[in-house]
Amino acid sequence: MCGIFGIENSDLASYFTYLGLYALQHRGQESAGIASWDGKLVHVERGMGEISEIFSESFVKNLEGFRAIGHTRYSTAGVSSLRNAQPIAVNTSLGPLAIVHNGNIVNATFLREQLEKEGSIFQTTSDTEVILHLVAKFSRDGSILKALYNALLKVKGAYSLLLIAQDSLIAAKDPWGFRPLVMGKIEDAICFASENCAFDLIGAEFIRELKPGEIVVVQGDNVQSFFLPSASVSTPCLFELVYFSRPDSTVFGEDVAARRIEMGKLLAKEAPVDADIVSPVPDSGLFAALGFAQQSGIPFSYALIRNHYVGRTFIQPTGKIRDFRVKVKLNPVKSVIKDRRLVLVDDSIVRGTTSRKLIRMLREAGAKEVHFRVSSPPTKWPCCYGIDTPTKEELIAANKSIEEIRNFLEVDSLAYLSLDALLSTVNNKTFCTACWNGDYPVTIPKSYRRSPRLFPIKTEEDI
Ligand code: AMP
Numbered sequence: 359m360c361g362i363f364g365i366e367n368s369d370l371a372s373y374f375t376y377l378g379l380y381a382l383q384h385r386g387q388e389s390a391g392i393a394s395w396d397g398k399l400v401h402v403e404r405g406m407g408e409i410s411e412i413f414s415e416s417f418v419k420n421l422e423g424f425r426a427i428g429h430t431r432y433s434t435a436g437v438s439s440l441r442n443a444q445p446i447a448v449n450t451s452l453g454p455l456a457i458v459h460n461g462n463i464v465n466a467t468f469l470r471e472q473l474e475k476e477g478s479i480f481q482t483t484s485d486t487e488v489i490l491h492l493v494a495k496f497s498r499d500g501s502i503l504k505a506l507y508n509a510l511l512k513v514k515g516a517y518s519l520l521l522i523a524q525d526s527l528i529a530a531k532d533p534w535g536f537r538p539l540v541m542g543k544i545e546d547a548i549c550f551a552s553e554n555c556a557f558d559l560i561g562a563e564f565i566r567e568l569k570p571g572e573i574v575v576v577q578g579d580n581v582q583s584f585f586l587p588s589a590s591v592s593t594p595c596l597f598e599l600v601y602f603s604r605p606d607s608t609v610f611g612e613d614v615a616a617r618r619i620e621m622g623k624l625l626a627k628e629a630p631v632d633a634d635i636v637s638p639v640p641d642s643g644l645f646a647a648l649g650f651a652q653q654s655g656i657p658f659s660y661a662l663i664r665n666h667y668v669g670r671t672f673i674q675p676t677g678k679i680r681d682f683r684v685k686v687k688l689n690p691v692k693s694v695i696k697d698r699r700l701v702l703v704d705d706s707i708v709r710g711t712t713s714r715k716l717i718r719m720l721r722e723a724g725a726k727e728v729h730f731r732v733s734s735p736p737t738k739w740p741c742c743y744g745i746d747t748p749t750k751e752e753l754i755a756a757n758k759s760i761e762e763i764r765n766f767l768e769v770d771s772l773a774y775l776s777l778d779a780l781l782s783t784v785n786n787k788t789f790c791t792a793c794w795n796g797d798y799p800v801t802i803p804k805s806y807r808r809s810p811r812l813f814p815i816k817t818e819e820d821i
Contacts, residue, residue, distance in 0.1 A: 359432035359602065359746050360444075360460040361385030361552045362539070364520035365425070366527035366576040368547035372401075372421035375428040378549070378556040379409050384604055385460070385552055386432035389443035393456035395522045396423035400454045404443040425527050427520045429458035432746060442484045445522075450494045452502050453524035459486040460552055461516030461537045462744040468805035469512060489513060503575055503584065506530065510573075510586055514800050516595075516743035518568075520550055526577040533589035534799055535570030536743045536790060538598060538609045548576045553607035567611060570594075593799040596780065596789035597745055600734045601705045605645055612784055615645050620783040621733040621775055622649020622703060629773030630654060631701055631729045635694060637661035639704040639716060646733035647703035656701060659694045661720060684715040696724035703731045707763070708747065710754035714767050721768070730767060732774040735794040736760070742802050747793060 361382025365371050372394045379390055390412055391404030401421045405412035409430065429444035447456040463469075466485035469492065474480065478491045492509030499505050502523040510517075516536035521528040529550045531539050542549045544562035551557060554564045568574060571586040594610045595602075605615035625646065636656045638647035641664060651658035668687050679685070700720060707713055713730070720728050736755030740747045750756045754763055764772040777794055781787060792798045 359386055359744060360458075361430040361556075362428070362458045362460050362518060362520050363549070363551045363556055364427040364458070364522075364527055364529065365544075365547050365549040367424055367578050368544070368549075369424065371424050371426035371547075372418050374544070374547075374549065374560050375426040376409065376413055376418050377560050378551055379428045379430050381556040381559045381604075382430050382552055383409055385602070386430040389431045389440065390429060391443050391445050391458075392418075392421050392426055392428040393445035393447055393458075393522055394421040394423035394426040395454075395456075395524070400447050400456050400522060402445060402447050402456065404440065404445070406440055406443070425522055427456060427458050427522055427527070442482045444484070444486060446482065446484070446487055446490060448490050448494070450497045450505075452497045452505065454522075455490060455493065455502070456522040457486060457490055458520050459489070460518045460539075460744060461532065462742060463488060463513050463517060464515035464742050464800055464806050465513065465803050466515075468803055471805070489517070489519070502526070502528070503573070507573065507584065507586065514803075518552065526575050528576075529568060529572075529574045531568045531570055531572055533571035533586050533592075534790070535592040535594045535610075537595065538603065538607075539568045540608075541565045541568060541574065546579050548579070548581055550574075553603055553609060555604045555607045558606070564608070567609075589799075591788045591799070592786075593788055593790040594786065595741075595743060595745065596784070596791055597706075597734070597741070597793055599784065600780070601642055602745065610786065610789075612786075617783050618645030618705075618733065619649035619652070621780060622646035622651075623653040624649075624779040624783065625703070625731050625733050625773070625775045626650040626653035628776060628779055629731060629771075631731075631771060633699040633701045633727065633729055635659045635661065635698050636701045636703060637694070639702060639713070640664040640688070642706075643702075643704040643733070646705060647701075650701065650703050650731060654701075659691075661691055661694050661700055661702065661723075661725075662688045662716065663691055664688055681715045681719070684712055684719070688716060688719075690719045690723040692723045695720055697726055699727040699729070700725050701729045701731055702769075703733060705732070706734050706737055707732055707754060708737055709752055710763060710766055717767055717769055727770045729771045730764075730769045730773075732772075734780055735774050735777045736763075737793050739793050739796040739798075741793050742798065742806065743790065743792070743800070745793070
């Protein structure tokens with residue numbers, strides 16, 4: 359769960375990257391960083407927290423050059439620490455290299471163990487560093503493109519990548535096309551981003567989504583495409599459309615807001631209910647709730663208000679405030695709730711713990727009935743391709759029936775959108791749906807269980 363941005367051939371490369379990362383902040387808030395290339399040196403600035411906490415004007419000015427890449431991180435492999443923040447920059451025999459990565463490499467542990475046996479010394483616990491070591495290993499192949507191509511042949515899983523090399527900016531997407539990556543243009547510069555909402559902010563024109571397995575090399579205004587051997591079928595992540603991407607983006611060629619409204623409409627058709635108000639869990643349930651209201655004719659309102667000014671960390675109160683972590687973010691609007699029958703719409707239930715607390719809040723605010731509607735199927739399987747989901751033991755739908763979940767949440771009724779209905783909202787029918795049906799498009803090797811995500815390796819910084 360990360361956001362990446364890159365730009366080639368711009369006098370404002372690091373400034374545009376900084377702005378682009380602002381628009382991709384929803385994809386990760388743990389750490390962020392930017393690397394730039396001025397023709398001689400790679401400059402890197404990284405820090406923990408959100409963009410506004412890390413980057414000052416002077417930081418951005420120090421990032422000189424006409425080529426830049428940036429990253430917002432939400433760790434799905436490797437622990438959350440400054441050492442694992444990206445971009446990661448190294449020197450190879452083919453010159454300096456900096457990389458940013460969104461996704462999760464499922465054979466990273468296996469590759470890392472092999473590379474370590476051959477003498478590699480890793481600086482981080484992140485799966486991304488494996489790609490750099492492989493590129494360094496293959497650098498005898500003569501060019502960065504050949505080295506990267508041969509490195510990526512070894513890598514299995516999800517990656518959308520941007521790299522600064524000394525003569526080019528390179529973008530690459532895995533052959534299954536799990537994570538989004540789009541290309542745009544601003545004046546003479548070519549840019550790339552996880553989502554095109556980053557282009558809107560800087561005024562760049564959207565060109566296209568990268569194809570699965572595509573490697574794009576940009577040098578000045580020259581753009582060339584190369585392809586990795588294709589996977590038998592492309593499997594972009596459908597959860598990007600359900601939850602993760604910003605509604606104003608077009609992801610995998612699908613308009614995110616429009617698809618979510620459609621999901622809400624189908625949910626209202628599949629699981630209608632008599633009620634007075636339809637309300638989203640903000641912000642994740644917003645567009646699906648709109649769709650539910652439009653289809654059912656039940657008025658839309660906000661039963662819950664989200665405080666947008668809460669960072670990821672806050673000082674816990676010393677005295678006990680019940681449900682503090684939820685209350686600091688979401689609060690009930692009593693006048694909307696009192697004596698009303700509510701339909702509460704959210705995109706997904708993961709552990710069920712937040713939803714349960716929210717529903718209690720609604721009851722305490724005087725709701726007469728609460729009907730919970732979820733705009734995707736029950737999440738039963740952990741994602742291994744870059745969405746942060748807990749283990750199977752912690753996923754409520756992997757362990758309880760829908761009736762048991764209804765009881766746990768203490769709602770009057772509970773319904774999920776069916777997978778068939780969800781798939782009917784999108785044009786491509788080969789999306790990855792592993793989190794709902796366990797159908798993993800890339801086999802998960804045994805070594806994955808030795809990954810730092812499941813068995814965290816404590817580094818000095820993390821203690
Ligand atoms: P819970 O009630 O604890 O299962 O939390 C459900 C909420 O978590 C919903 O509002 C979802 O939008 C949100 N959510 C779903 N997937 C994720 C994820 N991978 N990381 C963080 N939040 C998520």
